[in-house]
Amino acid sequence: MGMIQHIPEIHVLWAQSNIHREKTKTNKTKKIILTLLSILFALIFIFTGTISSYKFLNDSISRATYRAVQSDALKQENEGSSVQYEGDEDPPPFEVDFEELWKTNEDVVAWVYIPCIECSYPIMYSGDNDYYVHRDINKNYLFSGSLFMDRFCNPNFNSPNTVIYGHNMLNGSMFGILWYIPDKGYADEYPYFWVFTPGKTYRYKIFTAFETDKTSEAFKVFSQNGDGFEDWCFRMRNYSYIDTGSYIFNNESKIVTLTTCGANSWYRIIVSGIREKEYDTRNLIVPEHTLKPDENTPREIRYEEIPDYDYDEILRDPLLYKCFALMLILFLVSALIVILTSRRKTRQHPPDDTPDDNNTDDLKLPG
Numbered sequence: 001m002g003m004i005q006h007i008p009e010i011h012v013l014w015a016q017s018n019i020h021r022e023k024t025k026t027n028k029t030k031k032i033i034l035t036l037l038s039i040l041f042a043l044i045f046i047f048t049g050t051i052s053s054y055k056f057l058n059d060s061i062s063r064a065t066y067r068a069v070q071s072d073a074l075k076q077e078n079e080g081s082s083v084q085y086e087g088d089e090d091p092p093p094f095e096v097d098f099e100e101l102w103k104t105n106e107d108v109v110a111w112v113y114i115p116c117i118e119c120s121y122p123i124m125y126s127g128d129n130d131y132y133v134h135r136d137i138n139k140n141y142l143f144s145g146s147l148f149m150d151r152f153c154n155p156n157f158n159s160p161n162t163v164i165y166g167h168n169m170l171n172g173s174m175f176g177i178l179w180y181i182p183d184k185g186y187a188d189e190y191p192y193f194w195v196f197t198p199g200k201t202y203r204y205k206i207f208t209a210f211e212t213d214k215t216s217e218a219f220k221v222f223s224q225n226g227d228g229f230e231d232w233c234f235r236m237r238n239y240s241y242i243d244t245g246s247y248i249f250n251n252e253s254k255i256v257t258l259t260t261c262g263a264n265s266w267y268r269i270i271v272s273g274i275r276e277k278e279y280d281t282r283n284l285i286v287p288e289h290t291l292k293p294d295e296n297t298p299r300e301i302r303y304e305e306i307p308d309y310d311y312d313e314i315l316r317d318p319l320l321y322k323c324f325a326l327m328l329i330l331f332l333v334s335a336l337i338v339i340l341t342s343r344r345k346t347r348q349h350p351p352d353d354t355p356d357d358n359n360t361d362d363l364k365l366p367g
Contacts, residue, residue, distance in 0.1 A: 042331055049327035055143075057323065059171045062144045065136050066121060066173075069104070073097045073111070073122070090203070092279060096196040105137050109155040111196040112147065112164065112258070116186045117177045123164055123195075124148040125155045133167075144169050152221040157197060160222040160229050161255045161272075168261040168269070175260035179269045182209035182241040191244035193273055195256060201281055204256050204273030207233075207247045208240035211262045211269055218257060218270045229253075236272055247274060 075095045093113065101108040101122060110123040124132045124146045132148040134141055149155065150163040166175035180186040191206040212218055218236060222229050233249035254275040262269050 042335075045331055046324070046327045049330070050324045058143045059169070059173065062136070062142055062169075062173055063171075065138065065142070069101070069122060069137055070120060073101050074120075090192075090277075092194060092196070092201045092203075095201075095281065098198045101137075105139065107132075108137065109149065109197065110157065112193065113196070114178075114193040114258075116190050116193075117180055119175065119178070121147045121166070121174065125153075127151055129165070143167075144174050147174065150219075150221060157195060157200075157202065157254070157256070160253070161220060161232075161257055163219055163221060163257045163259060166258070166260050175258065175269070178258060178260050178271055179211075179262070181206065181271050182211065182269065185242060187242065187244060187271075192276075193256075193258075196281075199281060201279040202254075202275050203277035205247075205276045206242075206244055206271060206273045208236045208242075209269075209271045210239045210241050211267055212239070213267050216268065216270070218259070218268075218272070233274075236270075239270075249274070 073096055075097055093115070096111045098108065105124070107124045107126055108122045109125040111121070112123055113120045122137055124137070125148060126132060128151050132146040134143055134145045136142040136146055144167050147164055147166040150165065153159045153162045166178070168174070168178070169176040187206050187209065193204050193206065195202045195204065217232065220232065230249050230251055230253070233253060233255065237247060255272055256275070257270060257272040259271070260269050261267070
């Protein structure tokens with residue numbers, strides 16, 4: 001009879017043992033999932049933090065660099081301008097001190113100012129289409145790079161079509177908002193931009209603005225005015241998303257084409273202007289460039305030569321690894337604080353030693 005009375009107790013112990021095993025298995029599974037989620041969170045935190053801080057620092061360095069350049073090189077008319085424009089309803093907005101710019105870098109060949117989008121930067125020329133893709137005016141690595149002239153163009157802006165490249169930066173720097181001209185009509189009220197060179201200042205009127213791809217003939221640089229240049233001008237005009245008036249093109253026209261990335265790296269925003277006004281400024285001795293356009297080079301620009309972001313360059317930038325180290329330190333410090341806080345709370349409020357509801361010692365067994 002006593003043996004029979006212990007049978008329910010055996011069943012309960014067996015059931016409790018199974019419950020304990022299931023709980024243990026569940027707890028282990030939860031710990032594994034939590035560990036994996038923590039690792040995933042850490043990787044996401046470090047990666048996004050590194051990219052965000054890298055981008056922020058690059059943007060800050062870019063803005064600070066070119067603000068300093070603008071402050072040193074640009075002179076308003078009331079700041080000792082050497083040229084007077086009396087009677088001109090639309091004179092050049094400022095002068096550029098190229099001698100000051102050449103103290104920093106002799107590759108500066110011009111300055112472009114686009115009033116409708118408040119874009120104002122020096123233009124570099126190195127004789128190739130790679131050097132200034134990710135270098136600033138100081139020749140230091142900078143993801144946003146510089147505005148620079150196509151290698152086939154003449155640095156004195158006498159090419160029939162002078163092509164200027166610049167990055168489409170999300171913070172609006174460089175040619176970051178050039179697309180506002182074809183898409184938002186920013187040039188409707190003042191469809192002009194200015195190009196300052198060491199001896200001349202030019203005003204260009206925007207006659208076309210559109211989106212195309214790398215294979216577009218918009219990038220064609222002619223060896224001389226002719227060779228179908230006039231017909232090319234009319235075709236470019238017909239591509240335009242905007243209408244800024246009528247134009248007269250001929251074989252003596254001088255065009256400047258500003259271009260940047262469009263929806264992706266394959267597409268390009270094109271904004272082209274025709275020279276309308278010309279002003280003489282101080283005659284300066286222009287530094288000799290070691291690389292000049294090769295007159296024997298075919299003037300058709302192959303799309304492979306059109307510059308683009310070089311993400312391999314980023315991996316060689318020490319700033320990226322500094323940002324990574326910073327985010328790693330921040331994560332480790334945060335994790336350490338969380339662990340120490342959790343342990344302190346555990347010591348202040350230890351777990352209750354109350355019996356578990358599933359403990360067999362508290363069960364009232366029959367018999």
